[in-house]
Amino acid sequence: MEQIYVGVDVSKDRLDVHVRPAGEAFAVARNGEGLEELNRRLGGLGASLVAVEATGGFETVVSASLLGVKLPVVVVNPAQVRSYAQALGKRAKSDPIDAEVIARFAEATKPEIRVLPDEQTQALADLVARRRQIVQMIAAERQREKRTRLRRVLRSIKTVIAALEKALNDVDQQIDDSIRSSPAWREKEDLLASVPGIGPVTARTLLAEMPELGRLDRREVASLAGLAPWTRQSGQWKGKSFIGGGRRDVRTALFMAALTAARHNPVLKVFHQRLIAAGKPKMVALIAVARKLLTILNAILRDKQPWQIA
Numbered sequence: 001m002e003q004i005y006v007g008v009d010v011s012k013d014r015l016d017v018h019v020r021p022a023g024e025a026f027a028v029a030r031n032g033e034g035l036e037e038l039n040r041r042l043g044g045l046g047a048s049l050v051a052v053e054a055t056g057g058f059e060t061v062v063s064a065s066l067l068g069v070k071l072p073v074v075v076v077n078p079a080q081v082r083s084y085a086q087a088l089g090k091r092a093k094s095d096p097i098d099a100e101v102i103a104r105f106a107e108a109t110k111p112e113i114r115v116l117p118d119e120q121t122q123a124l125a126d127l128v129a130r131r132r133q134i135v136q137m138i139a140a141e142r143q144r145e146k147r148t149r150l151r152r153v154l155r156s157i158k159t160v161i162a163a164l165e166k167a168l169n170d171v172d173q174q175i176d177d178s179i180r181s182s183p184a185w186r187e188k189e190d191l192l193a194s195v196p197g198i199g200p201v202t203a204r205t206l207l208a209e210m211p212e213l214g215r216l217d218r219r220e221v222a223s224l225a226g227l228a229p230w231t232r233q234s235g236q237w238k239g240k241s242f243i244g245g246g247r248r249d250v251r252t253a254l255f256m257a258a259l260t261a262a263r264h265n266p267v268l269k270v271f272h273q274r275l276i277a278a279g280k281p282k283m284v285a286l287i288a289v290a291r292k293l294l295t296i297l298n299a300i301l302r303d304k305q306p307w308q309i310a
Contacts, residue, residue, distance in 0.1 A: 003048040007102030008038075009095045010055040010062055018099035019045065020107055025096055030058070032132035035065040043069055049113065051076045051106035053098070064175045065128045072113045074106070077209060079247060081105050111211060123178060131171045138164045188214075192297055194306035197261030197268065205253040206297065214301025221298045225250045227291045251290075258290035266309060268293060 002021070009016040015038060016027045026041070028034035042050060050066055050073050052059045059075055066073045085101045138161060145157045192203040206213055213221060225247055262272040268289050275285035300307060 003107070004045055005103050005107040006042060006045070006047045006050040007099045007104070007106060008050065008052045008062065009099040009102060010053060010059045011095060012058060014095070015062060016095040016099040017042075018096070018103045019047075020100075020103045025099065027095070030062070032135065035062065035128070035132075038062075039065060039069045039071075042066070042071055047071065049074060049106050049110065051102050051111070053078050053081055053102050060172070060176050061128060061131060064178070068128050074111045074113050076102060076105060076111060077211070077247070084108070127171055127175050127178065131168065131175065134164055134168045134171060138168065188301060191300050191304065191306055195261075195293070195296060195300065196265040196307070197257050197293065198297070199257075199260075202253045202257045205249060209247055209250045209253075213298055216298065218295040218298060221294055222291050225254060225294055227251060227254070227287065227294060254290040254294055255286065258286055258293055261293055262286065262289050265293075267296075 004022075005020045007018045007020075010030065013030055014027050015030050015034060016025070017038065018025045028037045050071050052063050052066070052073060052075050054075050054077060063073050063075055081098070081102055084105045085098075088101070088104070090097065090101060141157055141161045141164065145154065145161070148154055148157060188207055189200070189203045192198050192206060193200060210221070210224060212224065216224070258268075261268040262285075263269060271292060272285055272289050275288055276282070280288070296307075
């Protein structure tokens with residue numbers, strides 16, 4: 001049976017979709033009606049995988065809507081997709097082109113799908129439906145606000161809009177929590193959080209921004225996080241080593257975790273103190289702690305064993 005892969009490029013106002021290998025492409029609005037059309041069109045394809053590119057949070061409701069109709073959804077990292085596009089020699093960039101690249105990336109890499117139980121799938125569908133209702137109510141109140149001149153009525157409308165916007169934020173948070181606390185994520189999050197120095201925010205950042213964690217060797221994950229040192233050297237001259245590149249959000253989260261781990265993680269605390277005693281600058285020692293912490297986390301997910309002191 002032919003495998004079907006779908007790429008969805010998410011922007012503020014619209015969703016561009018590409019289907020492989022058929023090559024079908026279309027776009028829908030990023031609103032309630034557009035999501036319903038997207039669900040309907042993709043629901044009849046029998047897709048093996050629907051890849052949605054992470055776009056500053058805009059992808060959350062899209063993913064929840066697709067998961068709510070039991071489509072196989074995965075959120076992919078935009079940096080990985082752009083690197084894949086460069087490897088293909090695709091320098092041009094537009095939303096339809098991006099959707100095609102996302103579909104090809106999904107077909108080539110086959111990233112892990114988030115599987116949700118039926119009750120959570122239904123809950124997501126209900127939350128997405130409620131979100132759509134609230135957005136429609138806000139739009140209606142905005143129209144009334146434009147047509148009204150009486151101050152007392154305007155105050156009433158503004159009060160209602162403020163309450164609806166708060167309700168919308170609450171629903172958005174519930175949708176985000178539902179997706180990020182799915183069983184597939186929760187198991188990995190618990191493993192990561194077993195390491196002293198790793199809290200929920202760091203664990204979720206790593207899961208969202210570095211899905212390869214646990215499947216690569218220590219050098220590869222260090223490189224992806226931008227924690228692998230690179231040197232400047234020419235002939236007899238050799239400059240200082242630097243880190244850089246990679247995934248900034250992952251590196252930032254690991255730095256913050258390393259600050260905590262250097263004080264409270266029994267293994268990394270000794271490691272950090274040994275580096276400082278050897279005369280290493282504080283920042284160099286902290287980077288080394290972050291890199292060692294990442295190596296530990298990678299091994300924990302690889303072996304599916306929580307933190308323990310040997």
